Amino acid sequence: MTFLEKANDAIRAAGGRITGQRQTLLRVLADITERIDAETLHQRAQAYDPQINLTTVYRTLDVLEAAGLIRAQFVSPEHNRKYYTQAQEPYHFTCRRCHQVIAFTSDLIDSLKQTLEVEYHVHALNVCVCVDGLCSECLAEMSLVENVQ
Amino acid sequence: MTFLEKANDAIRAAGGRITGQRQTLLRVLADITERIDAETLHQRAQAYDPQINLTTVYRTLDVLEAAGLIRAQFVSPEHNRKYYTQAQEPYHFTCRRCHQVIAFTSDLIDSLKQTLEVEYHVHALNVCVCVDGLCSECLAEMSLVENVQ
DNA sequence: GCCTAATTGCAAATCATTTGCAGTAAGGGT
DNA sequence: ACCCTTACTGCAAATGATTTGCAATTAGGC
Numbered sequence: 001m002t003f004l005e006k007a008n009d010a011i012r013a014a015g016g017r018i019t020g021q022r023q024t025l026l027r028v029l030a031d032i033t034e035r036i037d038a039e040t041l042h043q044r045a046q047a048y049d050p051q052i053n054l055t056t057v058y059r060t061l062d063v064l065e066a067a068g069l070i071r072a073q074f075v076s077p078e079h080n081r082k083y084y085t086q087a088q089e090p091y092h093f094t095c096r097r098c099h100q101v102i103a104f105t106s107d108l109i110d111s112l113k114q115t116l117e118v119e120y121h122v123h124a125l126n127v128c129v130c131v132d133g134l135c136s137e138c139l140a141e142m143s144l145v146e147n148v149q
Numbered sequence: 150m151t152f153l154e155k156a157n158d159a160i161r162a163a164g165g166r167i168t169g170q171r172q173t174l175l176r177v178l179a180d181i182t183e184r185i186d187a188e189t190l191h192q193r194a195q196a197y198d199p200q201i202n203l204t205t206v207y208r209t210l211d212v213l214e215a216a217g218l219i220r221a222q223f224v225s226p227e228h229n230r231k232y233y234t235q236a237q238e239p240y241h242f243t244c245r246r247c248h249q250v251i252a253f254t255s256d257l258i259d260s261l262k263q264t265l266e267v268e269y270h271v272h273a274l275n276v277c278v279c280v281d282g283l284c285s286e287c288l289a290e291m292s293l294v295e296n297v298q
Numbered sequence: 299g300c301c302t303a304a305t306t307g308c309a310a311a312t313c314a315t316t317t318g319c320a321g322t323a324a325g326g327g328t
Numbered sequence: 329a330c331c332c333t334t335a336c337t338g339c340a341a342a343t344g345a346t347t348t349g350c351a352a353t354t355a356g357g358c
Binding site: 168 | 313314315316317323324325
């Protein structure tokens with residue numbers, strides 16, 4: 001089952017309607033491998049439907065997130081903007097210095113979900129992990145600078 | 150070494166100054182066990198210094214975060230506001246339905262940091278984990294409702 | 299094909315956070 | 329103890345992502 005099919009089923013299951021705009025947005029979302037924010041999604045969607053409105057993008061993102069099809073992520077605490085990924089996509093590390101983004105996966109996050117179920121009796125629907133720090137290149141460059149001092 | 154002492158050392162180490170406003174804010178932050186947002190921090194700080202400005206609160210939070218004394222957290226992807234905790238405080242789970250917040254700790258998060266160092270060669274300074282889902286009470290109530298249907 | 303409720307587009311509102319700037323004050327050097 | 333540089337503060341205004349009200353549109357069950 002493709003992402004689009006899964007999404008449409010989920011929308012119907014929630015009593016929602018399959019509209020042209022939603023199909024357009026899902027088409028863009030189906031192709032992303034990285035993460036995307038509302039504005040970028042809007043821009044890419046306009047390639048297919050120049051009339052599509054940014055408000056519709058926001059509302060559709062809410063619907064898809066509630067349906068568990070996408071996951072909201074924050075880049076880093078420095079940046080106040082929501083980014084979305086397909087629900088099963090990897091997590092992201094952002095370098096504080098050069099701002100490069102490194103995707104990572106870890107089964108530790110699934111373990112965390114299980115721990116929450118077992119020890120705290122809660123059912124985790126969305127785990128948002130954003131990590132920031134220094135990438136290896138910046139660490140190297142910074143230690144160079146310090147040696148000079 | 151108390152939180153206040155540690156904080157003042159860190160501020161000096163970063164070339165910052167010890168000001169009355171910063172002492173006031175640290176006094177409030179030293180006492181919190183839960184998490185706090187800029188506005189609440191401002192309100193509580195006004196008990197000690199009625200003149201203190203919200204802008205100063207924002208700026209001080211930035212300084213303290215950069216110094217690693219506090220950690221920025223997002224409540225949940227539903228809520229666009231930064232919350233801060235002392236750096237070593239636990240993480241939080243938010244129920245999507247009743248909005249209660251449950252604190253949790255897990256060494257899995259430290260493991261994740263280590264994994265990032267070893268496998269991705271990055272140095273994680275801040276890991277922001279926000280989990281949302283359904284608490285046990287809401288899960289129970291929802292299954293009741295479904296049985297009725 | 300009809301009808302109702304969900305969805306959309308538009309413009310305006312919201313609201314947390316940031317910024318410019320002029321005045322204030324911390325704290326190192328004398 | 330006083331100066332002087334520079335960090336910090338307060339205020340008001342700006343910013344910018346996201347939300348909302350409302351009238352027009354349209355999906356999809358009957």
